[in-house]
Amino acid sequence: MEKGCFLFVALFMANCLALSLASTPAQNVTTDVSALLEFKNLISSDPFSNLANWSSTNFVCNWQGISCNLQNQRAMALNLSNLSLTGTIAPHLGNLTFLTSLDLSFNNFSGFIPTELANLQQLQLLHLNNNSFSGAIPLSLSNISNLERLNLEYNFLEGSIPQGIGNLSNLKTLTLGHNQLTGSLPYGIFNMSFLEEIDLTENSLSGSLPLDICNYRSKVKKLYLSMNQIQGAIPQFIYKCRDLEHLSLSYNQLHGTIPRTLGYLSKLKDLSIGANTFEGGIPLEIGNLTNLEQLDMKSSSLTGRIPLSIFNISSLRMIDFSNNSLSGSFPAGMSYNLPALEQLYLYTNHFDGSIPSFIWECKNLVVLRLAENNFTGGISKRIGNLTSLKGLDLNDNELTGGGGKISSGARYWPC
Numbered sequence: 001m002e003k004g005c006f007l008f009v010a011l012f013m014a015n016c017l018a019l020s021l022a023s024t025p026a027q028n029v030t031t032d033v034s035a036l037l038e039f040k041n042l043i044s045s046d047p048f049s050n051l052a053n054w055s056s057t058n059f060v061c062n063w064q065g066i067s068c069n070l071q072n073q074r075a076m077a078l079n080l081s082n083l084s085l086t087g088t089i090a091p092h093l094g095n096l097t098f099l100t101s102l103d104l105s106f107n108n109f110s111g112f113i114p115t116e117l118a119n120l121q122q123l124q125l126l127h128l129n130n131n132s133f134s135g136a137i138p139l140s141l142s143n144i145s146n147l148e149r150l151n152l153e154y155n156f157l158e159g160s161i162p163q164g165i166g167n168l169s170n171l172k173t174l175t176l177g178h179n180q181l182t183g184s185l186p187y188g189i190f191n192m193s194f195l196e197e198i199d200l201t202e203n204s205l206s207g208s209l210p211l212d213i214c215n216y217r218s219k220v221k222k223l224y225l226s227m228n229q230i231q232g233a234i235p236q237f238i239y240k241c242r243d244l245e246h247l248s249l250s251y252n253q254l255h256g257t258i259p260r261t262l263g264y265l266s267k268l269k270d271l272s273i274g275a276n277t278f279e280g281g282i283p284l285e286i287g288n289l290t291n292l293e294q295l296d297m298k299s300s301s302l303t304g305r306i307p308l309s310i311f312n313i314s315s316l317r318m319i320d321f322s323n324n325s326l327s328g329s330f331p332a333g334m335s336y337n338l339p340a341l342e343q344l345y346l347y348t349n350h351f352d353g354s355i356p357s358f359i360w361e362c363k364n365l366v367v368l369r370l371a372e373n374n375f376t377g378g379i380s381k382r383i384g385n386l387t388s389l390k391g392l393d394l395n396d397n398e399l400t401g402g403g404g405k406i407s408s409g410a411r412y413w414p415c
C-alpha cells in the first residue's frame, strides 16, 4: 500500500517535471552559448578584453566569469563584476534557466532591466548595483521566488518599488538605495520572514512607516531609509523589530514624538533619526540602549534635556544632538562612561553651565563641537590630554579663557 502510494507520487512528480520542461524553451548547453553570445553582442565596450575568450571555440564553462553546474554543464553563475563593461543587457540572458547567481555590479550597463530575467526561476542572487540602469524595476522580478539577495543600488531607476517584492519569501537582503524611486514603501517588506537588510537610502520614497511594522514576522537587522520623503511618526510598534541593529531614518519628513519604545530595541548599534521635525524631547529610555555606537538626533526640533544616562553608554563612538533647542547643564558629579567616544556634537542648542567635565576623559575624541550654546567658565587644562583631537569648535558661548571671553573667532580650529 505504502509502496503503491509512493510510486503514484513519484509518477505524478515525474509528470510535472516533464510538463514543466515542455513548457520552457530549449534546454541544453547550446541555449546557454547562444544566450551568452547575444549578451556579449550588446556589450559595446570591453576595454580590458575580459570577454576575449567568450567564443564558440572554447567550452562555455571555461569562459571568463562563468561557473557551471557540474552535472548538466549548464551555466550556474555569471559574474562580470567590476570589469569596466559598457552596454545594455540582452533579454536572452533570461534563457540561462539554470543560473543561480548573476552579478554585473560595478560596470557601466545602461538601458532597462529586462523583464525576461524573471525566467531565471533558480536565481538566488541578482546584483546589478553601481551601473547606469534606468526605467522601472520590472514587476516580474517579484516572481523569482528563490531570490535571496537583490541589489540594484546606485543606478537611475525610477517609478515605484513593486509591491510584489513582499512576496519574495526567501529574500534576505533588499538593496535599492541611491536611485530615483518614488511612491510609497512596499509594506510587505516589514513582515518578511528572512529579510535581514533593507536599504532604500536616498530615493524619493514617500508615505509613512506602517503602524503595524514588524507585527507579524521580521528578522530585520538593518533598516536604512534615510534621505527620502517619509512622513508621519515613528510607529510605537517599532519595538517589534527586535533584531534591529541599524536604524537609519534621518533626512526625512518625520513628525510626532520619538517613541519611548525605541528603548526596547536592545540590539541597536546605530540610531540615526536626525534631520526630521519631531515634537518634544528625548525619551529617557534611549539610555537603555547599551549597545549603541552611533546616536544621531541632530536638527530635529528637540526640546528639553538630554537624559544623562546616555553618557553612560560605554560603546558610544558618535553622539550628535546638534542644532536643536535642547537645554540644561551637565552637573559636575554626573556619572559617565564614554571610553570609545570619537565625535561629540552639541552645537547650536541652549546648554549652560560649565563644559561637561567628562569630555576631558574621552581620550579618543577626534571632533568636539560645542559652539552656539551658553556654556560658561573656563576651558580645563586637561584639554591637552585629548591627543587625538583634530577639530574643535567652542565659539559663541560665554566661556572665559586666556583672560577674555571666547567668541566669534575662527569658527573651526583644526588642532
Ligand SMILES: *[C@@H]1O[C@H](CO)[C@@H](O)[C@H](O)[C@H]1NC(C)=O
Pocket: 026, 027, 028, 029, 030, 031
Ligand atoms: C541542443 O538542442 C538542440 C535542439 O533544441 C539541438 O539541435 C542540439 O543538437 C542540442 N545540443 C546539444 C549539445 O545537445
Ligand SMILES: *[C@@H]1O[C@H](CO)[C@@H](O)[C@H](O)[C@H]1NC(C)=O
Pocket: 053, 058, 059, 062, 063, 064, 065
Ligand atoms: C578565459 O579567461 C579566464 C580569465 O582569464 C580564465 O580563467 C579561463 O581559463 C579562460 N578560458 C579559456 C578557455 O581560455
Ligand SMILES: *[C@@H]1O[C@H](CO)[C@@H](O)[C@H](O)[C@H]1NC(C)=O
Pocket: 079, 080, 081, 101, 103, 125
Ligand atoms: C564576483 O566577483 C567579484 C570579484 O571577483 C567578487 O568580489 C564578488 O563577490 C563576486 N560575486 C559573487 C556573487 O560571487
Ligand SMILES: *[C@@H]1O[C@H](CO)[C@@H](O)[C@H](O)[C@H]1NC(C)=O
Pocket: 082, 106
Ligand atoms: C574594481 O577593481 C579595481 C581594480 O581593477 C579595484 O581597485 C576596485 O577596488 C574594485 N572595486 C570594487 C567595488 O570591487
Ligand SMILES: *[C@@H]1O[C@H](CO)[C@@H](O)[C@H](O)[C@H]1NC(C)=O
Pocket: 025, 026, 031, 034, 035, 091, 092, 093, 094, 095, 116
Ligand atoms: C531566448 O531568448 C530570446 C529573447 O528573450 C528569444 O527570442 C529566444 O527564442 C529564446 N530561446 C532560445 C533557445 O534562444
Ligand SMILES: *[C@@H]1O[C@H](CO)[C@@H](O)[C@H](O)[C@H]1NC(C)=O
Pocket: 086, 087, 108, 110
Ligand atoms: C558609460 O556609458 C555611456 C554610454 O552609455 C558612455 O557615454 C560613458 O562614457 C560610459 N562611461 C564609462 C566610465 O565608461
Ligand SMILES: *[C@@H]1O[C@H](CO)[C@@H](O)[C@H](O)[C@H]1NC(C)=O
Pocket: 130, 131, 154
Ligand atoms: C558604488 O558603490 C559604492 C558603495 O559600494 C559607492 O560608495 C559609490 O559611490 C558607488 N559609485 C557609483 C559611481 O555609483
Ligand SMILES: *[C@@H]1O[C@H](CO)[C@@H](O)[C@H](O)[C@H]1NC(C)=O
Pocket: 118, 139, 140, 141, 143
Ligand atoms: C508571474 O508568474 C505568473 C505565473 O507564472 C504569471 O502568470 C504572471 O504574469 C507573472 N507576473 C509577472 C509580473 O511577470
Ligand SMILES: *[C@@H]1O[C@H](CO)[C@@H](O)[C@H](O)[C@H]1NC(C)=O
Pocket: 142, 163, 164, 165, 167
Ligand atoms: C503576492 O502573493 C499573493 C498571494 O499569493 C497574490 O495574491 C498577489 O497577487 C501577489 N502580489 C503580487 C504583486 O504579485
Ligand SMILES: *[C@@H]1O[C@H](CO)[C@@H](O)[C@H](O)[C@H]1NC(C)=O
Pocket: 263, 284, 285, 287, 288
Ligand atoms: C528603561 O529605562 C527606563 C527609564 O530610564 C527605566 O525605568 C526602565 O527600567 C528601563 N528598562 C530596562 C529594561 O532597562
Ligand SMILES: *[C@@H]1O[C@H](CO)[C@@H](O)[C@H](O)[C@H]1NC(C)=O
Pocket: 349, 350, 351, 372, 373, 374
Ligand atoms: C543664553 O542666555 C541668554 C540669557 O539667558 C539668552 O538670552 C540667550 O538666548 C541664550 N543663548 C543661547 C544660545 O541659548
Ligand SMILES: *[C@@H]1O[C@H](CO)[C@@H](O)[C@H](O)[C@H]1NC(C)=O
Pocket: 361, 381, 382, 384, 385
Ligand atoms: C591629564 O593631564 C593632566 C595634566 O594636564 C594629568 O595630571 C592627568 O593625569 C591626565 N589625566 C589623564 C586621565 O590622563
